[in-house]
Amino acid sequence: MDRDPLKVQVVSAEKVVWSGEAVQLIARTVEGDIGILPGHEPLLALLVPSRVEIVTADGRQEALFVDGGFISVAEGRVSVLAQEARMGQEISARDAQAELDGLTLKHQNGEATEEEQHRMHLLKAQLAAAEKAAR
Structure with a gap:
């Protein structure tokens, strides 16, 4: 099983909102909450307006808002694509x-x-x- 951190990008229509390495990501799909860890199987899912939580490789916790969009997981890479996405502290x-x-x-x-x-x-x-x- 792959133990390298996930390569994560959260992208809005305007810019890359967050990019880095993570050991966990939690997002809400139309089917419910999903947790992504290193080694996760390939996935493509539709997101609902929600909070996305990221635990970075160095242990920090990040919270972002997405207005929906998609999440894609493949080969240790996670892409969250939304029309609007913002860091929680913004x-x-x-x-x-x-x-x-x-x-x-x-x-x-x-x-x-x-x-x-x-x-x-x-x-x-x-x-x-x-x-x-x-x-």
Whole structure:
């Protein structure tokens, strides 16, 4: 079994958001959470808006937000491709929570559009990444 660290890249439409070696990655696919360790079998899966957690080869923990996208695992390489991806520490939890609170109120009153409901899912994922990064 391959014990070399994983070569990981998280890429948004605009840039490489994170790149490095990792010993573990956790992401949420449409079928549920998945953990990737060195030696993982090849995989291609659809991601949902969520937090991606990475344990780096030197033991640091990173948390990122992705708005969905894909994860690919092959030959010790992991690629996470999303339209939008950001490091958790780049997200203002206060701003995300304030926007989520407003949209939640609209949703409870039956006034939220489908687009606003989708935005609520994105904001919850952003908050999860921001909170994990703050720990």
